[in-house]
Amino acid sequence: MQKLYPLRFEPMFRQYIWGGRKLGDLLGKPIGEGEHYAESWEICDHDEDQSKVAFGSLAGSTLGSLVKSQGEQLFGRHAPQKRFPLLLKFLDAQRNLSVQVHPNDAQAAQLDPPDLGKTEAWVVMRAEPGAKIYAGLEAGVDQSGLAQAVEEGKSEECLASFEPKEGDCAFLTAGTVHAIGEGLVIAEIQQASDVTYRLYDWNRVGTDGKPRPLHIEQGLKVIDYERGPVTAQTPKPLEGSPAERLVECDKFILNRWKIDEPVSIGGSDCFHIVSVLAGSVEVEGDPSGESLELANSMLIPACCGEVKITPKEPSILMHVHLPIDP
Numbered sequence: 001m002q003k004l005y006p007l008r009f010e011p012m013f014r015q016y017i018w019g020g021r022k023l024g025d026l027l028g029k030p031i032g033e034g035e036h037y038a039e040s041w042e043i044c045d046h047d048e049d050q051s052k053v054a055f056g057s058l059a060g061s062t063l064g065s066l067v068k069s070q071g072e073q074l075f076g077r078h079a080p081q082k083r084f085p086l087l088l089k090f091l092d093a094q095r096n097l098s099v100q101v102h103p104n105d106a107q108a109a110q111l112d113p114p115d116l117g118k119t120e121a122w123v124v125m126r127a128e129p130g131a132k133i134y135a136g137l138e139a140g141v142d143q144s145g146l147a148q149a150v151e152e153g154k155s156e157e158c159l160a161s162f163e164p165k166e167g168d169c170a171f172l173t174a175g176t177v178h179a180i181g182e183g184l185v186i187a188e189i190q191q192a193s194d195v196t197y198r199l200y201d202w203n204r205v206g207t208d209g210k211p212r213p214l215h216i217e218q219g220l221k222v223i224d225y226e227r228g229p230v231t232a233q234t235p236k237p238l239e240g241s242p243a244e245r246l247v248e249c250d251k252f253i254l255n256r257w258k259i260d261e262p263v264s265i266g267g268s269d270c271f272h273i274v275s276v277l278a279g280s281v282e283v284e285g286d287p288s289g290e291s292l293e294l295a296n297s298m299l300i301p302a303c304c305g306e307v308k309i310t311p312k313e314p315s316i317l318m319h320v321h322l323p324i325d326p
Helices: 063-069 071-078 143-151 216-222
Strands: 012-020 037-043 086-093 099-101 120-127 133-137 159-162 169-172 178-180 184-191 197-200 243-248 253-259 263-266 272-278 281-283 297-300 306-311 315-321
Touching (some): 012 086, 037 297, 086 272, 099 216, 120 243, 169 243, 184 272, 184 315, 253 263, 263 272
Antiparallel strands (some): 012 037, 037 086, 086 184, 099 197, 120 184, 133 159, 253 315, 272 315
């Protein structure tokens, strides 16, 4: 069996009414014609949505096939896994996303077909003046109050919000009501789930001229009504490293590295995801022969151990891995 190497994947694009052109114009993604490119899925193993390896001897292989055939190499201490547990994407919100909520693992397991819950984190890459993140309920809002506001088309009045700046990180556990406001470009790491319940869609219509479906009954049942206002995470420096911790939870660990000299990322017998938020780097063992540029990502399998990453200019990296038990 061939040993795995640092893996790049071909992006998968999603067009929704709230998207724009910044995935191409700002992030350099190879989008096509059209004005509503909303999401670029970078690393994904979810049903028919499968990332394909872009370079090397495994080019064309899906992430799901590697999970099945080489799971020990890929996951190390976290093997076995039925599928790759995380999903990495970039989003261009040129209009407000719907007010929505995602179920937790236990709730999603009851669906047909079963799915994972969706805890997620956002790192803001671009924020237009006045752009908002809506996340969590205002103090004193309970289920009956939110239900009434939803019925009256005023659910956003129950949501807490803040105006993020570039580099801010928002952490949203499953069950947190939220919406990404217009004018934001975001890097998102989440559980590999696509279950979304819309509560409110800003009274707009879809491309077919009709309102998009809402899922009010399902959404109201899975909301965490104790989840109050969400604000930007406070980064915590990691001793002896140019990295800082943005999120630590039972689903993933999210770090940010600001580097101007070579570093080693990986090891601990687990996989690591590295994505470039600014700058350009070279990754040891990358078969592409190309530098890893803005908004490009790499999956470092557990079997690779620590991998040397060399910046070609001052660079900022988003780094994700699963929790590591002591």
